[in-house]
Structures are given as C-alpha cells and as structure tokens.
Amino acid sequence: MALTPQDISRIANLARLELQPDESARLLTQLTGFFDIVEQMRAVDTTGITPLAHPVDTIQPVALRLRDDLASEPNDREANQKSAPAVERGLFLVPKVIE
Amino acid sequence: MSNTTSAALHDLTVRALARQLQQRQVSAVEVAQHFLDRAQAHQALGAYVAIDAQATLAQAQAADARLAAGTAGPLEGVPLAHKDIFATRQFPTTAGSRMLAGYQSPFDATVVSRLADAGVVTLGKLSCDEFAMGSANENVAVPAVGSDAPTPVRNPWDTQRVPGGSSGGSAVAVAARLAPAATGTDTGGSIRQPASFCGITGIKPTYGRASRYGMVAFASSLDQAGPMARTAEDCALLLSHICGPDADRDSTSLDLPAEDFTRSLDTPLAGLRIGVPKEFFSDGVAPDVRATVDNALKEYQKLGATLVDISLPRTELSIPVYYIIAPAEASSNLSRFDGVKFGHRAKDYADLVDMYKKTRAEGFGDEVKRRIMIGTYVLSHGYYDAYYLQAQKIRRMIADDFQQAFQQCDVIAGPVAPTVAWKLGEHGSDPVADYLADIFTLPASLAGLPGMSVPAGFGAGGMPVGLQLIGNYFQEAKLLNAAHQLQQATDWHQRAPQGY
Numbered sequence: 299m300a301l302t303p304q305d306i307s308r309i310a311n312l313a314r315l316e317l318q319p320d321e322s323a324r325l326l327t328q329l330t331g332f333f334d335i336v337e338q339m340r341a342v343d344t345t346g347i348t349p350l351a352h353p354v355d356t357i358q359p360v361a362l363r364l365r366d367d368l369a370s371e372p373n374d375r376e377a378n379q380k381s382a383p384a385v386e387r388g389l390f391l392v393p394k395v396i397e
Numbered sequence: 398m399s400n401t402t403s404a405a406l407h408d409l410t411v412r413a414l415a416r417q418l419q420q421r422q423v424s425a426v427e428v429a430q431h432f433l434d435r436a437q438a439h440q441a442l443g444a445y446v447a448i449d450a451q452a453t454l455a456q457a458q459a460a461d462a463r464l465a466a467g468t469a470g471p472l473e474g475v476p477l478a479h480k481d482i483f484a485t486r487q488f489p490t491t492a493g494s495r496m497l498a499g500y501q502s503p504f505d506a507t508v509v510s511r512l513a514d515a516g517v518v519t520l521g522k523l524s525c526d527e528f529a530m531g532s533a534n535e536n537v538a539v540p541a542v543g544s545d546a547p548t549p550v551r552n553p554w555d556t557q558r559v560p561g562g563s564s565g566g567s568a569v570a571v572a573a574r575l576a577p578a579a580t581g582t583d584t585g586g587s588i589r590q591p592a593s594f595c596g597i598t599g600i601k602p603t604y605g606r607a608s609r610y611g612m613v614a615f616a617s618s619l620d621q622a623g624p625m626a627r628t629a630e631d632c633a634l635l636l637s638h639i640c641g642p643d644a645d646r647d648s649t650s651l652d653l654p655a656e657d658f659t660r661s662l663d664t665p666l667a668g669l670r671i672g673v674p675k676e677f678f679s680d681g682v683a684p685d686v687r688a689t690v691d692n693a694l695k696e697y698q699k700l701g702a703t704l705v706d707i708s709l710p711r712t713e714l715s716i717p718v719y720y721i722i723a724p725a726e727a728s729s730n731l732s733r734f735d736g737v738k739f740g741h742r743a744k745d746y747a748d749l750v751d752m753y754k755k756t757r758a759e760g761f762g763d764e765v766k767r768r769i770m771i772g773t774y775v776l777s778h779g780y781y782d783a784y785y786l787q788a789q790k791i792r793r794m795i796a797d798d799f800q801q802a803f804q805q806c807d808v809i810a811g812p813v814a815p816t817v818a819w820k821l822g823e824h825g826s827d828p829v830a831d832y833l834a835d836i837f838t839l840p841a842s843l844a845g846l847p848g849m850s851v852p853a854g855f856g857a858g859g860m861p862v863g864l865q866l867i868g869n870y871f872q873e874a875k876l877l878n879a880a881h882q883l884q885q886a887t888d889w890h891q892r893a894p895q896g897y
Binding site: 329354 | 603649714716746750758773784788793794796797829843846
C-alpha cells in the first residue's frame with residue numbers, strides 16, 4: 299500500500315497533530331515501512347470469524363457492565379482543576395469557539 | 398534490629414521483609430529510609446522519576462503505628478514503587494510524557510489503593526516509556542530524579558544496554574535492589590520483557606483480573622497491571638492484593654473474587670505438561686537465548702514435568718494484529734489530551750483547533766505521535782473494516798489457537814524475547830525493529846492470557862534471559878507454582894548485578 303504526503307496531512311488533521319515538514323516526511327517513510335508488515339494480515343481469510351473485543355470472550359460470554367446513573371463521587375472541583383492549564387472562577391477557559 | 402543488618406535489607410524478599418516487620422525486628426521507617434538512600438545512591442540508572450521522602454516516611458510511620466497497635470495489614474510497612482502510569486495522589490503522575498509533566502492526580506488508581514490497604518509503603522514513581530509505548534524505555538520525555546533532562550533508563554547488568562520496556566524503571570529498581578518490588582503494566586509485553594532483560598520475575602494476570610481504574614490508558618482491551626519482584630513467591634503475594642473486581646470503576650473488570658495466588662506454590666510438578674511452541678524456537682531466536690531457555694526446560698524435566706510439542710501457527714501474525722489494535726485504541730484514548738482539563742497547553746495559538754494541534758504536537762513524543770497516526774488511519778472512514786476489524790478477527794483466531802494448544806498441555810513455555818537486552822540507541826530510528834522484537838509476548842497479550850517471565854540464566858555478555866510461561870485463563874496460581882518450583886531448584890533469580 300502506498301501512502302502519500304496527502305494521506306499524512308489528512309491523518310494528522312484528523313488526529314489534531316501539527317506536524318513540521320521534516321516530521322511529515324519521516325512519518326511517511328516510517329508508516330510506509332510499518333504497513334509493509336501489515337500486508338500479511340490482510341491476506342488472512344477471516345470469513346465467519348467474530349471479532350474479539352474482550353479477550354476472555356474466547357471461552358465465556360463477557361457482558362460489559364454499565365453502572366446505575368447515580369452521582370457517586372463527591373464534588374471535588376478544586377482538586378480536579380488543580381492540573382488544568384487555565385481556570386477562572388471554577389470554569390475551564392478555552393479560546394473563543396462561537397463568534 | 399536483632400536478626401538483620403541494614404546492609405542486608407535490600408536483599409530481603411517481600412515475604413521476608415513482611416515477616417521481619419510483623420515481628421518488629423525492623424521498623425517500616427528504617428526499611429523505607431534504606432531504600433530511599435539506595436535510590437539516591439544509584440540515581441544514575443534513571444529508574445525513579447519521582448521521590449518524596451517526606452511522603453514515604455509519613456506512610457512508613459503510619460505503618461509502624463499500625464504494627465504497634467496490632468492493626469497491621471499483611472504487607473504492612475513493605476516498601477514498593479509504582480510505575481509512573483498509575484495515578485497517585487501523593488506523587489506526580491506523568492506517564493513519562495511532557496503532556497503530563499507535573500500532573501497531580503486527585504485520586505489513587507485502584508491497584509495503588511488496594512496495595513496501600515494491604516499496608517504497602519510507596520517509595521516513589523518509576524520511569525516508563527511515554528504512555529507505555531516502547532520496548533526499551535528509551536521513549537522518556539520526563540527527567541529522572543537527580544537529572545535535569547529526560548533520560549533513558551539503564552540496565553544495571555550493563556549500563557550501556559536498555560532495560561526493556563515499557564516497565565523499564567520498575568525492572569531496574571527491582572534488579573538493582575532499589576525497591577523490593579514494583580508495579581508494572583503489560584499491554585504487549587511491558588512487564589515480561591523488561592523482567593527478562595533485567596533478570597527478575599514478573600507476571601501479567603488474565604485480562605480483567607486487575608482493575609484498570611487510574612492506569613493511564615494506552616490500549617484498553619490489552620492493558621493489565623501486575624507485580625514485578627525477584628521471586629515468584631513475592632509476585633504471588635502481591636498479585637493476590639492487586640487483583641479483584643472493581644465493578645463500578647472498570648467496565649472490563651471481571652466479576653471474580655480475589656484469590657490467594659500463593660495457595661499452590663509448593664505443589665510438586667510431577668506430571669505437569671509443558672507445551673513448547675515450535676514457532677517460539679525459530680531461526681529468529683538468538684543462539685544464546687535458545688540455549689538458555691532449553692537448559693531451563695531441562696530443569697523442568699528434572700522436576701518431573703514433560704515437554705509437549707505444540708504449535709501456535711499465527712505467532713508471526715500477532716505483530717501486525719497487535720500494532721493495528723493497540724495504536725487504534727491509543728489514538729482514541731489519547732484524544733483526551735487536548736490542553737483543556739489537564740496537562741500541557743501550547744502558549745501561542747490562533748483558535749481552538751490550532752490550540753489542540755499545537756498542544757498535542759508539543760506534548761507528545763515521536764513514538765506516541767506515530768501510534769496516534771497509525772491508529773487514526775486504521776480507524777478512519779473506509780479503512781476500519783480492512784484493518785481494525787480484520788485485526789480483531791485474527792485476534793480471535795490467535796486466542797482459539799491457544800485453546801487448541803491447552804488441550805495438550807497445562808502451561809506453555811518459551812523465550813520472552815528473541816535476544817538479550819540490546820545496546821542503548823541500537824534500534825535507532827527504526828521503530829519497526831522494536832515492534833518485531835515483541836513477537837513472543839504479543840500472542841498472550843492479544844489472547845488476554847496470564848503470562849510471566851522467570852529468570853532462566855544468562856546469555857551473551859552475561860545478560861539475563863527470561864523464560865516465558867503462559868497459562869490458560871485464570872491459571873495464575875498454576876503459573877506461579879511452576880515458576881516457584883523452578884526457583885526452588887535453581888538460583889538464577891537470586892543473582893544480583895555487580896555493584897548493586
């Protein structure tokens with residue numbers, strides 16, 4: 299599979315990563331090398347195989363739980379915002395989103 | 398301190414330390430101080446990324462008080478250090494990333510609080526590859542204690558070599574006697590491979606046994622916590638406290654009661670059937686590793702076990718399958734790092750999207766960016782079925798191969814890695830070289846099976862070689878029994894690197 303510089307820039311945009319030109323060029327080479335080893339996987343016949351999400355599902359059904367929708371955590375806003383880059387009056391600050 | 402001198406404290410196992418502490422032959426404060434001193438004396442290894450002597454000694458004092466009051470937990474006063482991927486209230490949590498430099502978690506990971514409940518005292522946080530992505534502990538973006546700049550961790554058996562990864566700091570701390578034990582996490586081999594490279598014992602339990610709550614997420618369907626120590630018996634003791642259901646906080650946590658994994662350590666191995674997969678003994682395995690592993694298997698035969706030839710035909714496929722699934726899940730998990738609620742934020746930006754892009758460009762290292770790119774690509778419109786879904790289907794085939802194999806054997810044995818630890822910088826800028834070296838740990842990770850590394854002797858340059866043992870689901874006690882019996886018959890696990 300041949301990746302193009304346009305692919306790299308499209309993926310970087312989806313991943314919200316700003317790449318320098320030399321970084322993009324390096325990633326193009328490295329990802330192309332990586333997808334070479336992926337090719338063998340694409341040739342495997344997987345007709346009728348169910349994808350495995352929780353590994354223990356190999357031997358027994360595993361139900362993913364949801365807990366009841368109840369407030370169970372104490373309000374600890376100060377501790378939770380201690381490592382935030384920008385906070386004012388208990389609110390997270392972000393650049394203007396709506397004009 | 399009647400029966401011990403402080404010089405010998407760091408040679409004691411977790412079990413022996415726990416006993417001496419319970420018998421009040423030594424205090425928790427003395428033990429903690431001894432390991433803090435050693436951590437400082439050997440900080441050139443780069444094992445620790447956070448130490449706070451005051452916090453540790455306060456925990457030790459509280460442990461001594463409980464020992465005096467008769468309210469001590471089973472591991473009261475035993476010091477242990479955590480891989481810096483576990484959230485801890487009293488120490489910063491960075492996951493080895495610039496993105497989380499200085500981050501203070503408001504809560505403890507379940508694994509951390511479970512061990513604290515048993516009485517464990519925290520010595521500090523240990524270096525790891527950034528977001529646990531790496532096999533050499535060279536992808537580190539935060540400085541080690543005593544250093545100004547980010548430093549790779551060094552292997553105490555040869556400081557020009559890597560310790561393995563991603564739990565490299567954990568393996569080095571235990572091997573160099575800077576902690577009697579440590580926690581690690583294993584996504585594709587991150588407990589087993591550094592344990593092998595550093596000559597210690599480590600186990601990853603069945604996926605879902607240990608809570609992932611408070612473990613900085615890498616690949617959620619693979620990540621598992623486990624102990625790293627010098628002996629299988631210590632691993633069994635610690636694993637018994639680490640595992641247990643966490644229904645409200647980890648939706649993939651299994652509803653299985655906590656177990657005493659030490660219960661069958663002494664069971665004789667006569668009649669044990671050890672499966673030897675031919676794919677694990679291919680030409681790709683270095684001759685010194687192969688000879689060392691073969692020799693360990695002969696020890697098992699002397700103990701009454703029989704070797705059975707088995708096949709895990711999709712071993713090689715596990716590399717692309719893993720390196721599709723893990724980056725896919727990582728790209729999703731790491732989308733939370735956007736410079737808003739916690740972590741790094743870029744200084745200059747034009748608007749919100751620009752802030753995201755610059756924040757992530759500055760905060761993530763090269764390997765993390767690579768995996769985010771791979772993951773984003775394979776999950777993107779038009780590629781999902783061909784890559785991610787295909788990988789999840791082959792993942793089931795790999796897991797089914799193990800079930801076939803376990804019809805003929807009780808445990809599976811082979812090398813952990815194709816070589817001993819390589820030189821720092823040797824894999825250079827070729828990430829695929831690191832990926833290929835994970836070949837023997839990835840299959841059990843994809844299948845979610847318990848796996849461990851047990852010291853098996855020494856290969857080229859006197860570097861340690863680990864024997865990998867893989868068990869069927871929930872068979873941790875059997876694995877630990879097999880490892881313990883080998884350690885009763887051999888002394889490889891007792892060797893210390895020179896100077897430590």
